[in-house]
Amino acid sequence: MDDPLANAAARDNVLARVRHALRRTGPDPNRAAAAVAYVARHVHGPRSAMPADLAARFVERAQDMSSTLECVAHRRAIPAAVRRYVDALRIEGADRAGVCWPEFADLDWAGAGLQIECRPTSGGDRLGITGAWCAIAETGTVVVLSGADTPTGTTLLPDTHIAVVPATRLVSGMEEMFALLRAERGRLPRAINMISGPSRTGDIEQTIVLGAHGPFRVHILLLD
Amino acid sequence: MHVASMHFVRRAHDKLGDAGLQKNLGTFKTRFVGARARAITELDDFEGTREAAREIRQRALDNLDTYLEMFEKNATANGATVLWAETPADVNRLVLAIAAKHSVRKIIKSKSMVSEESALDHAIEAAGLSVVETDLGEYILQINDYEAPSHIVGPALHKSKEEVSDLFAKRHGTARKTDIGELCMEARQVLRQHYLSADMGVSGGNFFVAETGSVVLVTNEGNATLTTTLPRVHVAISGIEKIVPTMEDVATLMRLLARSATGQSISNYVDILTGVRGAGEFHGAGHMYFILVDAGRTGVLDSDLRAALRCIRCGACMNHCPVYQNIGGHAYGWVYPGPIGSVLTPMYVGLENALPLPHASTLCNQCGVVCPVKIPLPDLLRTLREKQVERGLRPWSERAGFRLWSWVAQRPALYALGTKIAARALRWMGGADGYIRKLPLAEGWTSGRDMRAPPGKTFRELYAQSKRN
Known part of the structure; x- marks a missing residue:
């Protein structure tokens, strides 16, 4: 045949x-x-002027997209910041448990009273803690690349996505993200996921509801 | 999808008289329009960006052969398989062949309007496989016995929450919810199980990037991300016209897409997918297919309507169309409603199968003004009207009427006499208050409004009179 x-x-x-x-x-x-x-x-189209302080722009636009943010001074402070965040949510149940990417496996999660396992998720986890490959100031967007140590599902399946964004990885627009990709990576990963706030829908009477399929909340820890 | 565009006039009347729909359209009319107007002010040079977007899309179309081959080469090099569909039936055949090859039983879909053209879901079910739409609007329509979408961005915007409440209670067998948030949570729980158990994800493609062989997917719900992350096979289906040359072009177009569609600065999830799961990767499809669909595109490319293929499916033209705002999308009778639908539908399904659509517009040019890629929609609608005349598709009475008018208009004395009689007759019909309430041969016009009667003299008579004075 x-x-x-x-x-x-x-x-x-x-x-x-x-x-x-x-x-x-x-x-x-x-x-x-x-x-x-x-x-x-690689011609650019017309660009809007970006302020010199990219971090301020990033924070403002990320909040516009319904992300929440906190600045943390150093890596070791991440678990305590996550703990403060989940406590402030006042959600019943096991919101102190979840999964993280391998780059955060060494942090003292237990010391902050959190049960964070370093593994990919197949659903059912409450917290998903990831890094970011870079972040875009123009739109308040967190960019993650797929890979063996950066499982995509951690950004998507848990109820809450916490993304650690190093301030050094802020770029002004999508064009600078592409330039960075060409400079740092020979070939594209399977997925470039650009995340601007939590999953949302307006499909019923144009009423916005957060947490349509993916996370209800995106919390960004901006690492100095 | 079945074409019902010939019933436009009757269906438009029904929609105007549908109190429920009119209520649902009430909020729709202002929300997207207002949000877009605010969002475009965020750009320093909106008009310049719009012109750049027009150029990007036009360049892609004018070099489509080069960019399609470039896309195919790069996508293949990255481990994807590129397939070509000449017809809507080919799309269905290819999807089923891919499903068979990978022993797929359950398929999840994120929104693909191209797959609506071929009624892919019906073909999947007819083949004994199951399929679940994941865009909330599309899901609502699917469980309502595949009701037709009425908008390309919000397919179920014509439905009220009460209708959705009844539908969910019936289909999910759960207690009836009335809160929109609760309804969304119920759908989330149902769909989450489907995401986790599906073998294959089918998505559309907002853009195909030639330089990298990637597909760009844009959603707010994140359903395209889940659909392309969890199942082991991914099929991206879109028209051949969706090619853009570079990633930088995507960046420019993305500044306009969400702003024009919903008034957001960017959609919540923008995914650029290239090739298959890498070594050690936990998520992501191990098999990736692209289906590049012609199904009428090359016919439009080969016509004076080529500009219509620049469309990036934002929906701004329908959001701003006074006709669409008052009748919704169903009356248009096929996949794409509103002004762009009135251009594409006749070209994809045949002029003779969609005669009313090019006339379903006042040519007010709201659509042309808001189109982010500057498609001159009123001009294209007029071109289609001309094509109807050239192909002898207008009714005999209209043709005879214009022939008569043209014959008289070429005889100035006769024309003067005719208009003189007509002006006086209309004045007489206007009666004491000077309004005509019923005009023979134009009842459609006077049934909704009164016509001011002319003063009883023709322009030529008045002009001659003013010269004498």
Whole structure:
């Protein structure tokens, strides 16, 4: 039997119709070269001016997107900051338990009265503690990249996502994030997830409800 | 999806008389419009960004062959499989073939309007597999026996919370909730189980990035992120026109997409997905497929309506359309409602199957003014009207009427006599108060409003008179 996914004929037909529509008989080397050259230039569109203090802009826009924030002075202070945050939520049940990315496995979670395990989650965990690859000041966005030590689900499945964002990793816009990716990584990860506040829906009568599928809360610890 | 666009006029009348729908449309009319107006002021150069977005999309279309091949090459190099669908039926066939290859039993979907074109969910169920829509609006419609979406961003905006309450109580077998927050939590719990147990995720694609072979997915609910993170197979389906050359182009377009759609500065979740799960990665699909869909796109590319393919599906044109605001999306009778739908539907399903749609507009150009990629929607609607005339698709009475008018208009003396009689007749019909309440051959106009009677003399007579004075 033919492979149901054999698709070369459809591909050729579609491309032939595209070329016919563009009045080309085949690949046009000059035009194609110009189109390829455009890609290599990585042209920016018009940009809004960003303040010199990117952190202030980031905090303001993250709050606009319903994230909450706290600044922490050093890594060791993270568990206590998380504890303060979950206590302030006053939610019944086991909100002191959850999972974290390996980069935070060494922190003294138990000392802060938290039960944080270093493992990926398959759902059912209350807290998900992650780092951030970078963060975008223009929109208050936390950027995470998928990888063996950065399981995506930790940002998504727990009720509360706590993201540790080093202030040194703040960039002004999405363009600077892409430039950083090209500089620091040879190839793209499977997923670049840009997170701007908690999961929300407005699908019933345009009324905004947080926690549609993903976290109800996104709390950002901005690490100096 | 079944095409019901020929019933536009009757359905529009029904929708105007539907008190429930009119109430639901009440809040809709102002909320998105106001939010967008505020959000665009956040950009230092909104109009410049809009022009840049127009150029980006037009460049992609004018070089579509180059960028499609670039996309295919890069996506393949990153471990994805790129498939091409010539027709809506091909989309369904390919999805089912992928499902069979990977022994898939349950499919979850994040919103894909292209899959609505092919009624993919019906094809999946007909093949004995299960499918669950995860966008809350789409889910509500799915459990209401696949009711048609009425808006491309908020597919169930035509429904009231009471309707959703009844539906959830019936389908979930739970106590009836009346609070919108509680309804959303109930849906969250039901859908969470589906996310965790699905074998394959099907998403749309807001953009396909040529330089990297990536798909960009934009949601507020995070449902596309879950759909593409948890199952072991991911299929991204979108039209061939959704290609953009670079990541920087995505950045520019993202400054406009959410602002134009809902008035947000950015959507809560923007995902850029490239290839398959890496070594040691816990989450992410191990198999990734792209389905690039033609299904009429090349026909539009090859027409004087090419600009319509610049569309980034923000929904601003329908949010701002006085016709859409008053009748909602169902009357348009296919997948895409509002002004962009009135352009795309005839091109995708056939001019003769959607005759009323190019006329479902006052050409007020609200849509053209707000379109983030500057699609000249009124011009395109007018072009479609012309095509209807060229192809002899207008009713005989209209054609005969215009022929008669054209014959008379070419004979100045006859024209002067005709207008002289008509002006006096209209004056006479206006009676003492000067208003015409019923006009033969134009009852549709006078049934909703009175027409001011002309003064009884033609312009030419008045002009000649003023010259004499």
